Amino acid sequence: MNWMEKELELLSDASLERSLHASSSVSGSPGYTVRGEQVLLNLSSNDYLGLSQHAAIMEVMREALLTEAAGSGASRLVTGNRLPYVRLEESLADWQNCEAALVFANGYMANSGVISALIGRGDVVFSDQLNHASIVDGIVLSRAEHARYRHNDMEHLRTLLIKYRDKRRKLIVTDAVFSMDGDQARLHELISLKREYGAMLMVDEAHSGGIYGGRGEGLCHELGLQNDVDIHMGTFSKSFGVYGAYICGSRTLIRWLVNKARPLIYSTALPPSIVAGISKALALVQEENWRRERLYAASRLFRSSLCDAGFNIGASDSPIVPLIVGDNDAALRFSGALEEEGVLAVAIRPPTVPDGTARIRFSLSAVHTDKELTNAVARIHNIGLRLGVLSP
Numbered sequence: 001m002n003w004m005e006k007e008l009e010l011l012s013d014a015s016l017e018r019s020l021h022a023s024s025s026v027s028g029s030p031g032y033t034v035r036g037e038q039v040l041l042n043l044s045s046n047d048y049l050g051l052s053q054h055a056a057i058m059e060v061m062r063e064a065l066l067t068e069a070a071g072s073g074a075s076r077l078v079t080g081n082r083l084p085y086v087r088l089e090e091s092l093a094d095w096q097n098c099e100a101a102l103v104f105a106n107g108y109m110a111n112s113g114v115i116s117a118l119i120g121r122g123d124v125v126f127s128d129q130l131n132h133a134s135i136v137d138g139i140v141l142s143r144a145e146h147a148r149y150r151h152n153d154m155e156h157l158r159t160l161l162i163k164y165r166d167k168r169r170k171l172i173v174t175d176a177v178f179s180m181d182g183d184q185a186r187l188h189e190l191i192s193l194k195r196e197y198g199a200m201l202m203v204d205e206a207h208s209g210g211i212y213g214g215r216g217e218g219l220c221h222e223l224g225l226q227n228d229v230d231i232h233m234g235t236f237s238k239s240f241g242v243y244g245a246y247i248c249g250s251r252t253l254i255r256w257l258v259n260k261a262r263p264l265i266y267s268t269a270l271p272p273s274i275v276a277g278i279s280k281a282l283a284l285v286q287e288e289n290w291r292r293e294r295l296y297a298a299s300r301l302f303r304s305s306l307c308d309a310g311f312n313i314g315a316s317d318s319p320i321v322p323l324i325v326g327d328n329d330a331a332l333r334f335s336g337a338l339e340e341e342g343v344l345a346v347a348i349r350p351p352t353v354p355d356g357t358a359r360i361r362f363s364l365s366a367v368h369t370d371k372e373l374t375n376a377v378a379r380i381h382n383i384g385l386r387l388g389v390l391s392p
């Protein structure tokens with residue numbers, strides 16, 4: 001096992017070692033978190049709508065726990081497919097206005113399981129270079145050819161579609177909103193290309209579900225493109241504040257996945273309390289429009305203040321706001337300095353982002369107030385000047 005220590009030393013020397021930090025929630029204040037002795041403004045959580053501590057969600061979860069069971073006991077294909085699961089999937093299909101829906105234990109399992117169920121040896125997947133790791137792992141599992149196109153570069157994608165035009169099945173897959181950059185996929189163009197080259201299109205709405213669309217359906221609905229996307233994926237772990245993931249599409253797609261998606265077949269169904277929590281969160285996501293409005297306003301304020309201060313926030317157009325620092329060590333120091341000032345915003349380094357683009361990734365929530373954000377920006381500004389990320 002000596003090799004491990006050596007490799008870890010190398011990681012550490014390059015400021016690339018990761019470690020786990022214990023944190024706990026502040027009851028009644030989902031916008032904050034506790035680390036060590038310190039209460040920090042949490043600008044790193046994906047709790048976009050602030051639902052993670054919603055009293056009604058927590059109450060139905062407790063109720064389900066007390067009246068049903070702690071665990072579901074088996075895979076859904078055995079005896080784990082309880083009635084609330086079936087009802088949840090009906091509500092999901094209604095919400096997304098599609099034929100059918102399927103719940104997975106989490107987004108990682110949905111992406112890895114669905115991609116590897118749709119394509120295999122002799123096929124090809126066209127995947128944006130900045131797609132989430134769970135998409136990449138699904139492609140590796142599938143054993144299909146992995147054709148990575150440069151981020152949002154539709155000409156490069158076209159070149160690859162031409163190169164692989166003779167492959168059996170083709171799948172184009174993209175994040176709707178990119179998780180580390182906060183910019184959007186070019187969905188109109190992806191749809192024309194998928195038509196032109198006879199490919200399937202899968203869109204991951206992990207960071208757009210709950211946030212865009214009149215009832216939080218996601219970016220595809222916001223743009224009126226939902227009927228042109230073959231496979232919709234989203235999670236319940238971010239905007240919904242709970243845990244789990246969904247796939248929406250045609251009845252045939254869902255029937256196929258029930259037969260072929262291994263993480264669904266070979267893993268125990270979610271516990272009843274989680275399913276109950278998701279169902280309640282789904283109702284709230286649809287009803288409580290004010291959360292989306294507040295999130296948009298907070299994001300606009302935060303992005304424009306950082307830009308005015310002279311920071312590089314890339315092409316962010318969402319509640320995910322990267323502050324590109326570049327150097328790994330500088331990003332760590334920036335994040336450390338923020339923590340000393342009461343703000344939690346973690347540094348994101350390679351391989352999560354491309355080399356030379358280490359950053360602080362801010363993610364905003366409907367529960368953050370203007371005052372909290374303005375105060376945070378003032379501190380970010382000072383640290384930026386002090387560490388030389390901004391020139392005076």
Ligand SMILES: *Cc1c(COP(=O)(O)O)cnc(C)c1O
Nearest residue numbers: 106107108132134179206235237
């Ligand atoms: C978070 C995320 C996932 C994984 O979802 P989990 O439910 O956390 O496993 C998948 N895709 C994207 C784009 C994500 O950001």
